[in-house]
Amino acid sequence: MTNNTTRCGLIAIVGRPNVGKSTLLNALLGQKVSITSRKPQTTRHRILGILTEESNQAILVDTPGLHTEEKRAINRLMNRAASSSIAEVELIVFLVEGTHWTQDDELVLQKVKQSGAPCILVVNKVDNVEDKEALLPHLQKLGEMHSFETIVPVSALKGDNVDTIKQMCFDALPEGDFWFPEDYITDRSSRFMASEIMREKLMRFTGDELPYSTTVEIEQFKQDEYGTLHINALVLVERNSQKRMIIGNKGEKLKTIGQEARRDMQNLFGQKVFLETWVKVKSGWADDERALRSLGYGDDYSG
Numbered sequence: 001m002t003n004n005t006t007r008c009g010l011i012a013i014v015g016r017p018n019v020g021k022s023t024l025l026n027a028l029l030g031q032k033v034s035i036t037s038r039k040p041q042t043t044r045h046r047i048l049g050i051l052t053e054e055s056n057q058a059i060l061v062d063t064p065g066l067h068t069e070e071k072r073a074i075n076r077l078m079n080r081a082a083s084s085s086i087a088e089v090e091l092i093v094f095l096v097e098g099t100h101w102t103q104d105d106e107l108v109l110q111k112v113k114q115s116g117a118p119c120i121l122v123v124n125k126v127d128n129v130e131d132k133e134a135l136l137p138h139l140q141k142l143g144e145m146h147s148f149e150t151i152v153p154v155s156a157l158k159g160d161n162v163d164t165i166k167q168m169c170f171d172a173l174p175e176g177d178f179w180f181p182e183d184y185i186t187d188r189s190s191r192f193m194a195s196e197i198m199r200e201k202l203m204r205f206t207g208d209e210l211p212y213s214t215t216v217e218i219e220q221f222k223q224d225e226y227g228t229l230h231i232n233a234l235v236l237v238e239r240n241s242q243k244r245m246i247i248g249n250k251g252e253k254l255k256t257i258g259q260e261a262r263r264d265m266q267n268l269f270g271q272k273v274f275l276e277t278w279v280k281v282k283s284g285w286a287d288d289e290r291a292l293r294s295l296g297y298g299d300d301y302s303g
């Protein structure tokens with residue numbers, strides 16, 4: 001019998017636009033989530049997907065040098081059972097394309113070097129390379145640019161060698177509890193994190209007075225064309241007195257909570273955040289359903 005040890009950690013997937021990151025992600029995630037629908041080049045540091053298989057959970061993010069603040073935020077929010085801190089991303093998967101090497105690739109390489117994290121170089125779109133003879137010397141040249149763990153030629157589109165990448169991601173994970181429920185995928189988890197940030201601020205600014213039954217529902221989580229996230233957070237409490245407590249004198253407390261939450265959200269998502277918050281007293285059955293939805297057990301979010 002194998003034991004129940006689980007492994008979990010952050011894996012960065014980086015590469016200039018159009019190298020096939022989304023295609024690789026979809027191949028890795030087995031079409032569980034369509035990431036190609038996200039707007040290209042507008043997001044930084046965000047969770048791209050969560051790959052959970054058996055005892056492994058790889059959290060795929062899109063930046064190599066996660067700032068300490070962000071790491072702390074993720075850690076604080078997600079790692080409930082264990083208190084171990086996240087030092088770095090465990091591995092960087094650096095995507096380039098065929099036999100090309102561009103200025104943008106060079107820029108990404110600099111970031112990879114700065115981060116100091118182990119890195120595998122994934123040469124994508126090899127199915128497109130007409131001159132197969134040219135591939136080997138090209139790979140050799142790439143190998144001289146940095147001390148990559150390994151260089152893997154793949155075709156994300158055809159699925160060639162994608163399993164090798166997946167295994168390398170899993171092998172890089174340290175032992176630890178899962179940070180997300182097993183069925184979590186990217187969009188939901190962003191909402192989940194937004195609500196966790198709100199909860200955390202509520203707790204911090206209202207202390208023990210806030211009952212456990214308080215829930216936060218993220219009613220809107222939308223990105224506009226300029227890359228700003230518009231997040232509406234609804235705080236549901238049981239009594240008017242609790243509502244007053246959260247709102248505070250002339251709304252001061254809710255304002256502070258909102259400001260702090262917004263700052264953390266911006267850090268975590270790496271995007272400008274426009275956050276609206278309001279507090280409502282929940283009443284009856286309909287709100288129970290809401291509360292459940294806010295925990296992610298209801299309909300899928302499509303916002």
Ligand SMILES: Nc1nc2c(ncn2[C@@H]2O[C@H](COP(=O)(O)OP(=O)(O)OP(=O)(O)O)[C@@H](O)[C@H]2O)c(=O)[nH]1
Pocket residue numbers: 015016017018019020021022023024036039040041124125126127128154155156157158
């Ligand atoms: N021939 C071939 N085409 C690929 C492969 N992988 C991706 N592509 C194509 O390359 C184009 C860009 O792929 P994406 O996955 O959207 O690239 P991306 O890096 O996510 O781009 P951004 O979202 O702009 O960062 C698409 O037309 C893909 O179909 C591959 O292995 N072989």
